[in-house]
Ligand code: SF4
């Protein structure tokens with residue numbers, strides 16, 4: 001049976017990607033690895049996959065002015081609720097980053113000078129890394145529908161897993177609890193929530209666990225760098241106990257995790273004998 005483990009975090013910077021990288025590079029591991037943090041994909045920097053296919057992702061539409069038809073009447077600017085249209089050097093221009101693609105300007109332009117063009121700069125890449133296959137999406141700045149791109153990445157992972165006979169998909173989710181995260185966990189069989197001992201992380205963890213109440217998925221929480229504040233770590237343990245969520249691991253702070261990343265390795269590759277590496281392997285065995 002295909003297992004799909006989503007590693008999520010309500011807050012950025014908790015170490016979610018470092019832990020995912022370690023899972024992906026354990027000895028004898030063979031996974032399809034998905035980097036679903038499409039706004040800031042970075043796992044490929046460590047995994048260095050050999051890209052075999054790059055596919056265009058149509059993120060939406062942007063308004064474009066045909067200056068052969070434009071009479072510079074300014075009507076479009078008055079209707080744009082996203083302040084994407086401005087007057088610059090004698091003509092009206094549309095800022096493609098600000099344009100939401102709502103099409104209102106196209107409808108109100110008396111000269112029919114505005115049309116919608118597809119946003120086609122974002123990409124989904126797939127290829128081979130040292131412990132299996134990898135898929136990741138990269139959304140260009142200002143492009144939208146990150147949840148749709150995440151769904152596309154996950155669909156590609158399933159296709160590859162089936163073709164290659166791989167039974168585990170490992171998903172590095174974006175931080176937060178937005179639609180891209182929901183897209184990351186929908187259909188997953190297991191979810192690991194990574195947090196750290198700070199009050200802001202604990203607040204985000206609470207919101208994340210509320211989100212997960214809607215899903216019938218095997219789930220667990222790991223407190224990363226727990227020894228930076230034992231008192232907050234204890235509060236997180238109490239929070240999880242009150243919600244019936246298992247703490248599947250407590251990882252101590254270790255400078256070597258950073259050293260490993262700087263050298264494009266996961267901690268289990270850099271120092272397999274470290275306490276952090278052993279704890280991560282233990283977490284994998286519990287959550288999967
Ligand atoms: S409404 Fe049409 S004609 Fe008027 S400034 Fe905008 S694009 Fe040009």
Ligand code: SF4
Pocket residue numbers: 062063079080081082083084085094098099100101102103104105106
């Ligand atoms: S499509 Fe909508 S957001 Fe984009 S420029 Fe036109 S009115 Fe503004």
